[in-house]
Amino acid sequence: AQRVTQPEKLLSVFKGAPVELKCNYSYSGSPELFWYVQYSRQRLQLLLRHISRESIKGFTADLNKGETSFHLKKPFAQEEDSAMYYCALKLGSQGNLIFGKGTKLSVKP
């Protein structure tokens, strides 16, 4: 069955510390994965996608098919990174996404 797992509900780090938000998936096909972010009082929005292999706001995420993971990383967290982060898996060609339950990142000064 298709599934996206984000094991941490809350992750709290200090400013300047490295941060890693974990995401594991279960999917029989070729996975396409995304990270979405929701800042306080803002809309849910795309942060990055694995297919683009990009770095957005200092965040990167590498697809590891062997470990079925797509962890989101940033070497030095900033207070403005505090938000809710959702990992998502695309199903099929219609673009449907399965979302994880989300991880709330809190970056303390």
Place this chain on the structure above:
Amino acid sequence: SQTIHQWPATLVQPVGSPLSLECTVEGTSNPNLYWYRQAAGRGLQLLFYSVGIGQISSEVPQNLSASRPQDRQFILSSKKLLLSDSGFYLCAWSDGAGQETQYFGPGTRLLVL
């Protein structure tokens, strides 16, 4: 540029009353449209998606229904609300040509009392 609207922003309804939430998209044609429910501790759950007018697919059995009367209009409805229907409802669209990025609306917070 494309925009997505949802209304109302907040709604308080009694149990057993009907529901109609509206979502409209501007600046694009033939989008894929989605309804999600966001509940605390449960993440985003896809409720319905639509690839065209009158085409609705339901992801989970529930008390809600969806309709797409026009290309860029997506409506979430219920004939009789339950307490468990309370939540935050998000509408989203994506390019029907196969682009994966979904763009989300501001959401509607529904409280059923």
